[in-house]
Amino acid sequence: MTQLQTNPMLSAQDRFARNVTARLTEGSAALPHDISERLRIARMQALAHRKQVIMRSATVVASQGGGTAALTFGNQGDNDRPNWWTRFAAALPLVALVAGLLTIYVVQNDLRADELAEVDTALLTDDLPTVAYTDPGFVEFLKANRDTTSP
Known part of the structure; x- marks a missing residue:
């Protein structure tokens, strides 16, 4: 296992995304230049979109069942404590x-x-x-x- 897979500070989604990114990077060496450029631009756009989502979800009032609301401070980890x-x-x-x-x-x-x-x-x-x-x-x-x- 790599250090990325065993890092307890990363959520399951982040670990999965990093594993997929690593596999795609390994396979992109054999691709033609125009395709690799399009992939690079798509990655940059995805990262920009991810940053916007993180900034919006930093402080959110999340609706819970029963007509109540709770102030949350972004992702609190896997167990949401x-x-x-x-x-x-x-x-x-x-x-x-x-x-x-x-x-x-x-x-x-x-x-x-x-x-x-x-x-x-x-x-x-x-x-x-x-x-x-x-x-x-x-x-x-x-x-x-x-x-x-x-x-």
């Missing part, structure tokens, strides 16, 4: 979402605590208006506080 970089890229939006939600939660709690502190400070430092002393609800509040604080 995603590598660690693909898994990291898929988990990154979830991590960003959780971090954003935690940040919003912390900021909102800080703002709420600041607002409550401002209200409490304003109540404690302001003078009580005289109308509050004549309010019946205020008198009831004082009575209730006396009942709970006395032994």
Whole structure:
């Protein structure tokens, strides 16, 4: 077996294509010049077409059964298992979402605590208006506080 046939990084299609190319190259030595030129041009066109197909399939949204879609990153090998970089890229939006939600939660709690502190400070430092002393609800509040604080 040659090195091309045993290379595990090549897919089965690539290995087959390389084997066919090697056999055609071996047999092309006995061909007339005009035929070999046409074959060379056809090979160049096929390679150009292959490069275009590879560029288009680098990042594709592939439709799966059941009305779902998955973002794929080109050919992932014979077993189609995603590598660690693909898994990291898929988990990154979830991590960003959780971090954003935690940040919003912390900021909102800080703002709420600041607002409550401002209200409490304003109540404690302001003078009580005289109308509050004549309010019946205020008198009831004082009575209730006396009942709970006395032994």
